[in-house]
Amino acid sequence: MRDHSRTSGRTTTMGGRSRRGRRRYARHPMTAARRRAARMLAVSLIVLLGGSLLAPDSVQTWADTQPEGWRRTIATAWSEPVGRLSRSLSLDRPRQMAADALDTSPTPTTLPPAVRPDRTSTPITTADVGVSESPTTTAVNATTTADVGVSESPTTTAVHATTTADVGVSESPTTTTGTSSTTSPPLPSPPTTVAPRTATAGDPLRILAVGDSLMLDLQYGLERVLGRRDDVAITGRGALGFGFTVPHWDWDEDVLTDYALSVAEARPEVIVMMIGANEFEGYVIEGEALPPGTERWREVLAERADEAVAHWLAGGGHVYWWTTPAMRDERFAAVAELNDVWHDTMAAWAPAGSMLDSMEVLGDEAGNYRDEIVEDDGSVVPLRKEHGVHFFEVGADLLAAQLERELVADGWLTPR
Structure with a gap:
């Protein structure tokens, strides 16, 4: 029940409380929205910081794959100090330990990588080279000092030299190649290769x-x-x-x-x-x-x-x-x-x-x-x-x- 009496010019209820005063203390709707936005921002920053500290490698990869320019600059400015802090406190270790613990698959035995063929080739400058009475092509390839004899018919001799090599001299022209530390362009690949076997249904x-x-x-x-x-x-x-x-x-x-x-x-x-x-x-x-x-x-x-x-x-x-x-x-x-x-x-x-x-x-x-x-x-x-x-x-x-x-x-x- 309302009391319509006037007290000092204010409208009051039976409890004597001012309706105008009650409105004065109500929260503004924009203020509440700003507070909710601030809370969401704070939570997001906490999650970002926590995730960055626990997985610094992922953050670094994210930064490295940003387009060149301001986006990469900002991402790097965040990832690098966070990564240093994480590693200094060993905060990245729990995630790695958990991943190792969950990985129970057996590891198969692997083979060592193959070794690329040595294709360096330069003329020998420390050897005296000659041939027999007929044209001879000589390639030097040895790990110690070597004396290579010659024949009277066309011959091809392959020897790799890492030390001085002396080769017998003859009266006819000679073509000589050898190996040293200087690298020349790699030899071209042949147009085809010879397969060691032909596949079958039983051995595909x-x-x-x-x-x-x-x-x-x-x-x-x-x-x-x-x-x-x-x-x-x-x-x-x-x-x-x-x-x-x-x-x-x-x-x-x-x-x-x-x-x-x-x-x-x-x-x-x-x-x-x-x-x-x-x-x-x-x-x-x-x-x-x-x-x-x-x-x-x-x-x-x-x-x-x-x-x-x-x-x-x-x-x-x-x-x-x-x-x-x-x-x-x-x-x-x-x-x-x-x-x-x-x-x-x-x-x-x-x-x-x-x-x-x-x-x-x-x-x-x-x-x-x-x-x-x-x-x-x-x-x-x-x-x-x-x-x-x-x-x-x-x-x-x-x-x-x-x-x-x-x-x-x-x-x-x-x-x-």
Whole structure:
């Protein structure tokens, strides 16, 4: 019941409390919203700080993969001091210990990496060289001082020299090569290789397919084309988002370890490789930015490609490496330089490595980029996907057929 009497000009209730006064002490709705926002911000900062301290490596990887510019600068300004604090307090150890405790899978026995053939070759400057009465080609290769005799008929002698070598002198011209500490360009890879055996249904050819998302597309083509054969067994290891210059994976602990385990499990005789879709991002590797096309970018790619091949060939075998296909966008303009790295790597590992030209089947008659294929009947078939990087099934099948022709030519498989 309301009392309508006036007291000092104020409207009151029976309890004597002022309605106007009660409104004066009510919370403003905007003030409550600001408080809720402040609480959410505080919780977010606590979660961010806690997560950064517990997983500093993940934060560093996040910073390294930011686009070059202000975003990477801000991310690095956060990740580096937080990482130092986490490691100094050993806050990153519990997460690693938990991961180790949960990983109960047995570790297979792996093989040591293969050793790349020594292909250095320079003329000997500390030896007197001569030949017999007929032309002789002499290559020096010894670990101690060596005296090499000559014959009266054309002869080829191979000896590697690490110390002074004296070779008998003759009256006719001589061609001499030797080995010293100076490195010359690697010898080119032969066009084909001779397979040590031809696969059968009872003992199929073991193929390990490795690479990035390009290989993910391609390995399905390998399964469709080569999987129909009873003399082939394929193990696919293509990885989405992977790259030799992508810091999401630790190179030694993740990538090389995975290669060693894959080889130990699959025991491949042939390793096929396609990679390159993610090598143009300019990511940071071990604190160093790698803009595509730069000299340091090429050096890191070459180093990692060489280490990768050494792990693939730990049990022997042969590597077939596809060139990275040309792509539509201009940001992939350095693809030719990338392929130069792959070519040099395979040349250095010859005769255990061969190159396959992906644009021989994905390109037009001149080997240039194309989005579609025109069939003999005039029908148009899409070849490359939306962004002009990956390829549809028809492209994967063409590449798989290209590999099959190479395997038949090299003696691994019989024609069908």
